[in-house]
Amino acid sequence: MYAQMVKSTGERPKTLDEMAPDERAFQMRVDADIKIEPKEWMPEGYRKTLIRQISQHAHSEIVGQLPEGNWITRAPTLDRKAILIAKVQDEAGHGLYLYCAAETLGVSRDEMTEQLLAGKAKYSSIFNYPTLTWADIGAIGWLVDGAAIMNQVQLQKCSYGPYSRAMVRICKEESFHQRQGYDIMMKLCAGTAEQKAMAQDALDRWWHPSLMMFGPPDGDSVHSAQSMAWKIKPMSNDELRQKFVDQTVPQADYLGLKVPDPELKWNEARKGYDFGAIDWNEFHEVLKGNGPCNKERLEARQKAWDDGQWFRDGLMAHARKKNARKMAAE
Amino acid sequence: MKNEWPLWEVFIRGQHGLAHRHVGSLHAPDAEMAVKNARDVYTRRNEGVSIWVVKAIDITASAPGDKEPLFDPSNAKIYRHPTFYDIPEEVGHM
Numbered sequence: 292m293y294a295q296m297v298k299s300t301g302e303r304p305k306t307l308d309e310m311a312p313d314e315r316a317f318q319m320r321v322d323a324d325i326k327i328e329p330k331e332w333m334p335e336g337y338r339k340t341l342i343r344q345i346s347q348h349a350h351s352e353i354v355g356q357l358p359e360g361n362w363i364t365r366a367p368t369l370d371r372k373a374i375l376i377a378k379v380q381d382e383a384g385h386g387l388y389l390y391c392a393a394e395t396l397g398v399s400r401d402e403m404t405e406q407l408l409a410g411k412a413k414y415s416s417i418f419n420y421p422t423l424t425w426a427d428i429g430a431i432g433w434l435v436d437g438a439a440i441m442n443q444v445q446l447q448k449c450s451y452g453p454y455s456r457a458m459v460r461i462c463k464e465e466s467f468h469q470r471q472g473y474d475i476m477m478k479l480c481a482g483t484a485e486q487k488a489m490a491q492d493a494l495d496r497w498w499h500p501s502l503m504m505f506g507p508p509d510g511d512s513v514h515s516a517q518s519m520a521w522k523i524k525p526m527s528n529d530e531l532r533q534k535f536v537d538q539t540v541p542q543a544d545y546l547g548l549k550v551p552d553p554e555l556k557w558n559e560a561r562k563g564y565d566f567g568a569i570d571w572n573e574f575h576e577v578l579k580g581n582g583p584c585n586k587e588r589l590e591a592r593q594k595a596w597d598d599g600q601w602f603r604d605g606l607m608a609h610a611r612k613k614n615a616r617k618m619a620a621e
Numbered sequence: 622m623k624n625e626w627p628l629w630e631v632f633i634r635g636q637h638g639l640a641h642r643h644v645g646s647l648h649a650p651d652a653e654m655a656v657k658n659a660r661d662v663y664t665r666r667n668e669g670v671s672i673w674v675v676k677a678i679d680i681t682a683s684a685p686g687d688k689e690p691l692f693d694p695s696n697a698k699i700y701r702h703p704t705f706y707d708i709p710e711e712v713g714h715m
């Protein structure tokens with residue numbers, strides 16, 4: 292998802308009998324749905340896996356501002372521009388809530404930023420695709436935020452208190468994101484033939500990358516079992532993906548758009564849609580850094596970090612000076 | 622010198638008459654900027670009428686391991702709750 296490929300311990304979860312007493316007590320609390328809080332004892336693997344997962348999630352929110360930010364100056368009306376600014380600002384907020392949640396596990400904000408800029412920490416593959424037309428802003432809100440919501444709703448129940456609370460807050464804000472995106476799509480689909488074609492083109496390009504947001508198929512994700520036992524990944528990748536497809540196809544029908552998958556078919560027995568194979572090669576390439584915009588995104592983050600250095604240092608110097616003056620006066 | 626802005630814990634009064642409640646944390650160089658940042662990060666939708674910020678390092682917290690000695694004694698004192706006492710119905714609401 293926003294954290295698509297989180298390495299966990301890579302081992303199968305231990306049974307209660309195999310665990311040391313500390314670990315057993317911890318697992319029993321998780322099993323009983325008691326939230327784990329920052330200073331409490333936790334297995335090292337839990338702490339490390341969560342840092343990876345939460346920081347990937349945070350980086351995704353931050354990098355995710357870039358493709359949408361691309362259209363702020365060119366939004367078609369003043370209303371749309373104000374809405375898009377508010378939406379992108381929310382994503383910055385989401386990134387900040389999540390960085391704070393990760394910091395409670397003993398990693399610093401600067402360390403996380405450095406890991407992102409060094410290419411050591413990942414962010415969602417979806418943000419490495421370009422936003423070519425205004426319709427892409429509609430498609431992102433509808434599909435990308437739609438997929439994000441599906442993931443984040445279940446994470447509200449996750450076992451780590453600060454992460455779960457950040458998710459509750461984020462979920463409250465997300466539904467506006469999806470609705471404003473769908474609203475853009477509705478407008479375009481009710482417009483000229485050219486506008487509708489633009490909406491279709493956006494759906495064609497964003498559909499499969501959106502399905503990839505949920506991460507590799509369950510059979511290929513070696514780290515899921517442990518994460519599920521720790522309740523930091525309540526639902527599996529394939530379960531979430533199926534839910535997303537089932538929810539989204541009727542919404543595409545309503546718009547009069549065609550989902551770009553010739554194998555998409557309602558399965559009455561299963562009460563869900565069957566859909567065609569996903570190009571996992573593309574997914575792995577994008578994660579490796581070879582997507583259409585990976586380089587541009589990281590360069591933009593690096594530039595923001597470098598350009599902001601004098602500002603961060605300046606404010607800190609000012610705060611220290613002010614503090615020293617105050618102490619001298621006392 | 623390490624220049625990461627310090628961490629602040631943010632407390633918001635949601636409505637008049639309610640207590641401030643912890644909502645999260647953020648980084649800022651000083652208290653004034655922390656209030657400004659808190660306004661942008663935690664009150665974009667009318668969530669508050671007042672903000673407190675406290676440097677995270679200035680907060681003293683009880684240790685998770687002290688939970689039993691701190692809180693167990695009150696568990697045993699059920700007579701502190703009104704439901705401990707049976708008052709006959711004839712007496713009326715009390």
Ligand SMILES: [Fe+2]
Pocket residue numbers: 352355382436439
């Ligand atoms: Fe997002």
Ligand SMILES: [Fe+2]
Pocket residue numbers: 352381382385439461465
């Ligand atoms: Fe978000």
Ligand SMILES: [Fe+2]
Pocket residue numbers: 382436439465468
């Ligand atoms: Fe969003």
